[in-house]
Amino acid sequence: xxxxxxxxxxxxxxxxxxxxxxxxxxxxxxxxxxxxxxxxxxxxxxxxxxxxxxxxxxxxxxxxxxxxxxxxxxxxxxxxxxxxxxxxxxxxxxxxxxxxxxxxxxxxxxxxxxxxxxxxxxxxxxxxxxxxxxxxxxxxxxxxxxxxxxxxxxxxxxxxxxxxxxxxxxxxxxxxxxxxxxxxxxxxxxxxxxxxxxxxxxxxx
Amino acid sequence: xxxxxxxxxxxxxxxxxxxxxxxxxxxxxxxxxxxxxxxxxxxxxxxxxxxxxxxxxxxxxxxxxxxxxxxxxxxxxxxxxxxxxxxxxxxxxxxxxxxxxxxxxxxxxxxxxxxxxxxxxxxxxxxxxxxxxxxxxxxxxxxxxxxxxxxxxxxxxxxxxxxxxxxxxxxxxxxxxxxxxxxxxxxxxxxxxxxxxxxxxxxxxxxxxxxxxxxxxxxxxxxxxxxxxxxxxxxxxxxxxxxxxxxxxxxxxxxxxxxxxxxxxxxx
Numbered sequence: 001x002x003x004x005x006x007x008x009x010x011x012x013x014x015x016x017x018x019x020x021x022x023x024x025x026x027x028x029x030x031x032x033x034x035x036x037x038x039x040x041x042x043x044x045x046x047x048x049x050x051x052x053x054x055x056x057x058x059x060x061x062x063x064x065x066x067x068x069x070x071x072x073x074x075x076x077x078x079x080x081x082x083x084x085x086x087x088x089x090x091x092x093x094x095x096x097x098x099x100x101x102x103x104x105x106x107x108x109x110x111x112x113x114x115x116x117x118x119x120x121x122x123x124x125x126x127x128x129x130x131x132x133x134x135x136x137x138x139x140x141x142x143x144x145x146x147x148x149x150x151x152x153x154x155x156x157x158x159x160x161x162x163x164x165x166x167x168x169x170x171x172x173x174x175x176x177x178x179x180x181x182x183x184x185x186x187x188x189x190x191x192x193x194x195x196x197x198x199x200x201x202x203x204x205x
Numbered sequence: 206x207x208x209x210x211x212x213x214x215x216x217x218x219x220x221x222x223x224x225x226x227x228x229x230x231x232x233x234x235x236x237x238x239x240x241x242x243x244x245x246x247x248x249x250x251x252x253x254x255x256x257x258x259x260x261x262x263x264x265x266x267x268x269x270x271x272x273x274x275x276x277x278x279x280x281x282x283x284x285x286x287x288x289x290x291x292x293x294x295x296x297x298x299x300x301x302x303x304x305x306x307x308x309x310x311x312x313x314x315x316x317x318x319x320x321x322x323x324x325x326x327x328x329x330x331x332x333x334x335x336x337x338x339x340x341x342x343x344x345x346x347x348x349x350x351x352x353x354x355x356x357x358x359x360x361x362x363x364x365x366x367x368x369x370x371x372x373x374x375x376x377x378x379x380x381x382x383x384x385x386x387x388x389x390x391x392x393x394x395x396x397x398x399x400x401x402x403x404x405x406x407x408x409x410x411x412x413x414x415x416x417x418x419x420x421x422x423x424x425x426x427x428x429x430x431x432x433x434x435x436x437x438x439x440x441x442x443x444x445x446x447x448x449x450x451x452x453x454x455x456x457x458x459x460x461x462x463x464x465x466x467x468x469x470x471x472x473x
Binding site for chain 2: 018021022023024025028039043046047049050051053054057060068071105108109112113115116119120122123124126127176178179180181182183185186187188189190191192193194198199201202203
């Protein structure tokens with residue numbers, strides 16, 4: 001019974017989602033809306049579970065005599081100070097919570113995103129090393145596509161942007177669609193296995 | 206509303222513009238169940254070797270020899286995404302290997318529901334291997350719901366813990382290359398797989414092995430050798446044959462200026 005109940009729930013909700021996709025009835029639309037609302041409600045509770053787990057973990061780590069304990073203190077200070085500022089001063093524009101979010105959180109995220117430029121450069125350097133015939137083809141095609149995307153490509157020759165577009169729209173698109181068909185079929189087969197209880201590994205079985 | 210009225214309401218409210226999708230789904234389901242039965246009868250079907258999945262054993266072995274951890278992430282996907290479910294199926298098999306070798310397994314999670322499921326999957330795998338005491342719940346934890354905050358946290362874990370193997374299997378977005386390049390810089394063996402064709406390119410460049418397209422979804426059957434699951438993977442191959450035939454027919458009919466096939470298959 002402990003295993004059967006989650007399997008029955010998964011099957012019922014999976015089949016319900018299929019049903020409401022193919023049929024347009026008022027009661028199905030209402031039930032669908034209800035299900036989505038309940039997903040949000042359950043999700044809010046699980047956020048608490050995650051946050052409490054995180055706090056417990058860092059409380060434990062902060063007590064250890066390791067140099068990493070400092071990071072746990074920073075994490076705990078961040079969680080509790082933001083919680084305090086939010087509860088006391090609110091989250092409206094101009095509040096301390098909002099100020100910290102705009103001036104600490106957002107720049108930190110922007111910094112991480114900016115790092116991507118350097119990572120793209122190092123990955124491109126490794127990826128484009130012409131160590132084999134295939135890598136040489138990749139290097140030439142990538143060079144051509146990049147040239148076609150910047151004004152200097154058009155200055156060199158008018159056909160460079162056209163060729164770059166042709167590469168993106170035909171050979172590249174064909175390869176992408178091939179992968180997408182595989183992903184689509186894989187998704188459908190996995191979903192069917194889960195709905196009908198064939199696949200149970202996600203339940204730990 | 207009476208039962209008969211409900212039946213009439215359902216019959217009347219069928220969305221006929223999606224009839225082609227329903228027919229395609231029924232064909233998929235029929236083929237999947239036929240091959241599941243075949244798999245049961247023939248006790249497993251042949252699956253071509255997938256290097257990325259064969260490398261999981263190597264990655265765990267390497268981590269064990271080096272006395273370091275294995276880092277596993279499902280990315281930004283929530284539990285309702287099929288890629289996350291496929292990732293959980295791989296995690297179950299990986300956790301059994303990790304448990305048998307006694308190697309630490311670290312799983313930082315972006316989503317608290319994924320965290321709870323991952324904990325359950327790993328706990329059960331350790332129990333199946335007869336090592337429930339070796340399970341460490343504190344190694345599977347929720348980090349943050351900020352995309353780049355998550356990337357920063359996982360990068361930090363990589364540089365501090367120096368895992369010998371990194372597995373990125375699930376849904377990834379712009380943070381994919383940040384994670385994979387950091388993993389590359391610490392010399393970890395890296396296996397990745399995602400359902401995003403854009404991020405696949407980054408993983409191919411930065412990782413040692415990449416599961417492309419349906420390989421991510423086939424992983425569960427490949428690793429477990431469960432005849433029921435391998436049967437459904439065989440069905441995927443036959444469905445691909447059907448799609449190729451339809452594409453060829455579509456090309457021929459379109460060249461002859463006959464649009465009925467493309468209209469029949471279009472989704473409204």
